Amino acid sequence: GQNIDQPTEMTATEGAIVQINCTYQTSGFNGLFWYQQHAGEAPTFLSYNVLDGLEEKGRFSSFLSRSKGYSYLLLKELQMKDSASYLCAVMDSNYQLIWGAGTKLIIKP
Amino acid sequence: ETGVTQTPRHLVMGMTNKKSLKCEQHLGHNAMYWYKQSAKKPLELMFVYNFKEQTENNSVPSRFSPECPNSSHLFLHLHTLQPEDSALYLCASSQDSGGAGEQFFGPGTRLTVL
Numbered sequence: 001g002q003n004i005d006q007p008t009e010m011t012a013t014e015g016a017i018v019q020i021n022c023t024y025q026t027s028g029f030n031g032l033f034w035y036q037q038h039a040g041e042a043p044t045f046l047s048y049n050v051l052d053g054l055e056e057k058g059r060f061s062s063f064l065s066r067s068k069g070y071s072y073l074l075l076k077e078l079q080m081k082d083s084a085s086y087l088c089a090v091m092d093s094n095y096q097l098i099w100g101a102g103t104k105l106i107i108k109p
Numbered sequence: 110e111t112g113v114t115q116t117p118r119h120l121v122m123g124m125t126n127k128k129s130l131k132c133e134q135h136l137g138h139n140a141m142y143w144y145k146q147s148a149k150k151p152l153e154l155m156f157v158y159n160f161k162e163q164t165e166n167n168s169v170p171s172r173f174s175p176e177c178p179n180s181s182h183l184f185l186h187l188h189t190l191q192p193e194d195s196a197l198y199l200c201a202s203s204q205d206s207g208g209a210g211e212q213f214f215g216p217g218t219r220l221t222v223l
Contacts, residue, residue: 004151031209042113042199042214043152050209087152095207096165099151 002026004100006088011106012078020073020086020103028093034062034073035087037102043087046073075105083107111135113215115200121221122190130185130218132200138213140206141183143175146197146217158183159206190222 003025012018024032031050035043049055049064049071061074075082085102092098113134122128134141143155157165158177172194174186183200197219201212 008149033211035214040216042216044214045211048209048211089152091209095209096154096157097152097212101149101151 002090002092002098004088004090004098006086006100006103008101009104009106011108012075014078014080014107014109016078017074017076018078018105020075020088020105022071022073022088022100024069024071024088024090024098024100026090026092026098029066030091030093030095032062032064032071033089033091033097034071035089036084037087038084046086078107080107080109113200113202113213115198115215115218117218118216119219119221121223122187123223124190124192126190127186127188129187130198130200130220132183132185132215134181134183134200134202134213134215136202136213138202138204139180140203141177141180142201142203142206142212143183143185144199144201146199152199156185157206164206187220190220192222195220195222 006022034046037043047062054063059076064071085104087102088100089097116131140159145153155169156175176184197217199217200215203212204210
């Protein structure tokens with residue numbers, strides 16, 4: 001079966017760095033997405049990785065290792081507004097997104 | 110209006126009611142999706158439409174009936190729902206369903222079935 005695993009919840013301090021991991025087992029691979037979802041709001045796109053390596057976009061970076069079935073989202077200089085759920089999703093061979101259950105990130109002052 | 114809009118934002122219905130959820134996208138996309146999001150569970154893909162044609166139905170019970178009159182509008186008709194159908198229903202769109210483009214989501218309809 002297809003499976004995406006990510007931690008249920010993480011806590012970090014304002015101004016610090018946090019890494020949210022995602023491991024996957026899917027039928028084929030056409031890229032990995034990270035989305036951010038604030039409570040009661042729509043998921044919004046953060047990043048897309050299809051090749052191995054690190055993609056940096058401001059305070060957020062996303063890493064992919066296809067051989068290990070592994071990705072992480074790195075958030076630097078954490079701000080209170082970064083408190084949200086972070087969703088990992090893999091696009092399988094049929095171009096369907098397979099979603100993880102999301103990681104709720106709590107930022108403390 | 111920009112992006113993807115959904116109405117209503119909140120809906121409470123009894124098990125014998127019939128209601129419809131509406132989604133509209135203003136992005137010029139060709140693919141639209143319905144997802145169900147339950148607490149602490151992964152998003153569940155329900156239906157996919159590409160160029161108004163249904164291309165995916167992930168074993169969704171017949172009490173959920175989608176309709177896509179054109180590439181910009183998507184409906185989800187609901188009838189004789191069960192309490193376990195209470196969830197956040199998200200609509201999304203993308204350029205097309207056969208590519209690796211990102212999906213853009215609406216704010217969702219919070220559905221409660223009594």
